Amino acid sequence: MAPRRKSTGKGTSPLSKERVIAAALELADEVGAGSLTMRKLAEKLGVEAMSLYYHVANKNEILDAILDAIFNEIELPNPEDNWKPAMRKRAISAREVLLRHKWAVSLMDSRPNPGMATMTHHNAVLGTLRTNGFSLELAAHAFSAIDAYIYGFVMQEEALPFETEEEAKAVAEGMMAQFPINDFPYLGEMIVDYALKAGYSYNDEFEFGLDLILDGLERSIS
């Protein structure tokens, strides 16, 4: 008889689209996008899987929504910022966000439905370039080049199957054991003499390529 009906276990009472999406984002962080299932998501919310369909159309809507939500975490530039440091800061922030949500990159290349946050992000980036004197054409080139680099870099970074130095060593040895090392001398020296050495840093690697692009753009506009 009271409005607060049978509390469904854990969460605050009735479900809503917002709560479904928020839980989906958490679940993706925990288990990855590939293992995000409607049944697991429902369980996390103390509900049966079919209940979700009352609040969202289908799983695709959920995936679109959590991908869009990621863009809210990226530090946006202001149009009046100096473009170069602004682009640099935003690129670094974007990489951090993508590394924090390892499932995001893989969703990106399959979901062509940008949401509010995605469009706000793109608009802010383009705005900063335009108010800094970039032509429409050059702004397109810049946006395309920088973002391709960010997503591609994180993709490669995540595909590497190790995070610590010991893991790296083990993997490299496994790889080298599988094939005669002499067949791949250049790859071998790169792994043994460079990547495995102390001091190798993904951050430095990322910023080197980023600055290559930003410096190139700077030359293009002057």
Place this chain on the structure above:
Amino acid sequence: MAPRRKSTGKGTSPLSKERVIAAALELADEVGAGSLTMRKLAEKLGVEAMSLYYHVANKNEILDAILDAIFNEIELPNPEDNWKPAMRKRAISAREVLLRHKWAVSLMDSRPNPGMATMTHHNAVLGTLRTNGFSLELAAHAFSAIDAYIYGFVMQEEALPFETEEEAKAVAEGMMAQFPINDFPYLGEMIVDYALKAGYSYNDEFEFGLDLILDGLERSIS
């Protein structure tokens, strides 16, 4: 009594790992990696799904193999080539290959098990850089930057939900209808005044960013 036992419908007689992989690659091209299932693959081979497990350990082995196979299609540079045109040619070839096999990029960020073809490719690219005077460190930077750019660019290109100009127009209108256009003025002008205009070319866009990186690298070594 004859060695040629009951022909299994279509294919040449007994199955083999090679035939399974080849069929998987064809199937992926037809239906995408997401829809590549053991059952469909078996059907294509005129066999039951369980038979596949006699020849491969599991589906992951198949995915690793077809991804590796892609690298055989990329035009490799020779170590004695001049690095800049060689890197340019190879990057353009890699993009073509990835566009030909649209499922490849999505596999890349989830399969950290390089095969023979992948390692041969990496070795050739690194070799060309090293014999052209790149230090180990700079070769790593160059390889990382160029390949991040290639994969990221293709990823973005594939995520765009249109191939023809009419499709582009329809999608853009749908996007703009969903949200008040005035909220995203810079994004709006980019789509309406630039991307939708005749003459916009992904090829040009790709090569602009690629040359930005290659020119930057050239300056780095001198």
Place this chain on the structure above:
DNA sequence: ACCTGAACACCGTTCAAGT
């Protein structure tokens, strides 16, 4: 040696039914 039927533990989704 090579293939398969039956089975298991999963999926996303629909729909009629419950409160």
Place this chain on the structure above:
DNA sequence: ACCTGAACACCGTTCAAGT
């Protein structure tokens, strides 16, 4: 208005069994 049970058409994989 909101949730669910039962069901459908799928998955990948195992294992004992067939030839």
